[in-house]
Amino acid sequence: MKHKKISSKKRKNILILSVSILFLFSLGFISGASVSYKKSKTVAANNISSSPSNISNSTKSSSTESQKYMNKRESKVQTFNSKDLSNFNPYKSDGRKVVYLTFDDGPSSNNTPKILAVLKNYNVKATFFLIGENAEQNKKLVKEEAAEGHAIGNHTYSHNMRYIYSDPKVFISDIKKCDEVLKSILGSNYNSKLIRFPGGSFGRKLEPFREEAKKNGYRYVDWNDLTGDAEHNIVPVVNLISKVKQYANHDHLVILMHDAPEKVTTVQALPQIIEYFRSQGYSFDTL
Structure with a gap:
């Protein structure tokens, strides 16, 4: 009986740990995507101002x-x-x-x-x-x-x-x-x-x-x-x-x-x- 309680507690801890890791991974992915998006916007902006052809093709x-x-x-x-x-x-x-x-x-x-x-x-x-x-x-x-x-x-x-x-x-x-x-x-x-x-x-x-x-x-x-x-x-x-x-x-x-x-x-x-x-x-x- 005691063994069953310990085993159940372990499974609970493993589940909490797994959820925490998954949450941190998702947070990191979202943050990375945001940075990547900002970088891509900056590069695009720089490219627009780098040549007359790009500027002439703007709005x-x-x-x-x-x-x-x-x-x-x-x-x-x-x-x-x-x-x-x-x-x-x-x-x-x-x-x-x-x-x-x-x-x-x-x-x-x-x-x-x-x-x-x-x-x-x-x-x-x-x-x-x-x-x-x-x-x-x-x-x-x-x-x-x-x-x-x-x-x-x-x-x-x-x-x-x-x-x-x-x-x-x-x-x-x-x-x-x-x-x-x-x-x-x-x-x-x-x-x-x-x-x-x-x-x-x-x-x-x-x-x-x-x-x-x-x-x-x-x-x-x-x-x-x-x-x-x-x-x-x-x-x-x-x-x-x-x-x-x-x-x-x-x-x-x-x-x-x-x-x-x-x-x-x-x-x-x-x-x-x-x-x-x-x-x-x-x-x-x-x-």
């Missing part, structure tokens, strides 16, 4: 917000800081009236050839700030721009706002990648250190990026006049002409325009823009 809403931010910055003329102008100052009056026509975001197969034709017809030279990815796809147009005496500037390789403005080092890396593309196309004909920040270089948040650009020997330029063709995909010609006249109150004008595929009205407005400034006594030059 459409964030892409739309980035575009709105860019459009907002490229729809206004800024007051320039003298410290920034020490890097490069094409706005300084020297007794001449000069217009610098600039085109961002190209080249594009549908609009750039038409812009080149208009410029050739009026014997006007302009400055093209090229996106590296677009240059790779339109090498012939890049060569044509240079051959016809236009200036070629760097507008980053990816033009991905979230990526390039994630860190000054990332920004410069993207700029240098675009340099490599342009040099591979133009060879010794390309030795420019002239860049334009996507969305412009102005603002306190971009100060570290401006400093990094200067440290790497780059000159950056924004604008003091614009057509407003960044406000929407297609802006009526009359609006573009009105906008460019609105800010034409300086002797030296750097005019922001775009030759991206959707900017068809920019092409249509260009002859009138050239004729207007010539009638006002301006000459045209490259940066």
Whole structure:
């Protein structure tokens, strides 16, 4: 009888021990799974910020917000800081009236050839700030721009706002990648250190990026006049002409325009823009 009681007690203790071990094992499994999940989230987040392709494939809403931010910055003329102008100052009056026509975001197969034709017809030279990815796809147009005496500037390789403005080092890396593309196309004909920040270089948040650009020997330029063709995909010609006249109150004008595929009205407005400034006594030059 006594033996049976001891045996029953042992079984009870073994059962309690087994349940305790099972509980601890389950707790450890859940904890490990939680840590693993957190790690996987961290790795995923790091991967998203590690390349422009991953960022460009993220949510459409964030892409739309980035575009709105860019459009907002490229729809206004800024007051320039003298410290920034020490890097490069094409706005300084020297007794001449000069217009610098600039085109961002190209080249594009549908609009750039038409812009080149208009410029050739009026014997006007302009400055093209090229996106590296677009240059790779339109090498012939890049060569044509240079051959016809236009200036070629760097507008980053990816033009991905979230990526390039994630860190000054990332920004410069993207700029240098675009340099490599342009040099591979133009060879010794390309030795420019002239860049334009996507969305412009102005603002306190971009100060570290401006400093990094200067440290790497780059000159950056924004604008003091614009057509407003960044406000929407297609802006009526009359609006573009009105906008460019609105800010034409300086002797030296750097005019922001775009030759991206959707900017068809920019092409249509260009002859009138050239004729207007010539009638006002301006000459045209490259940066």
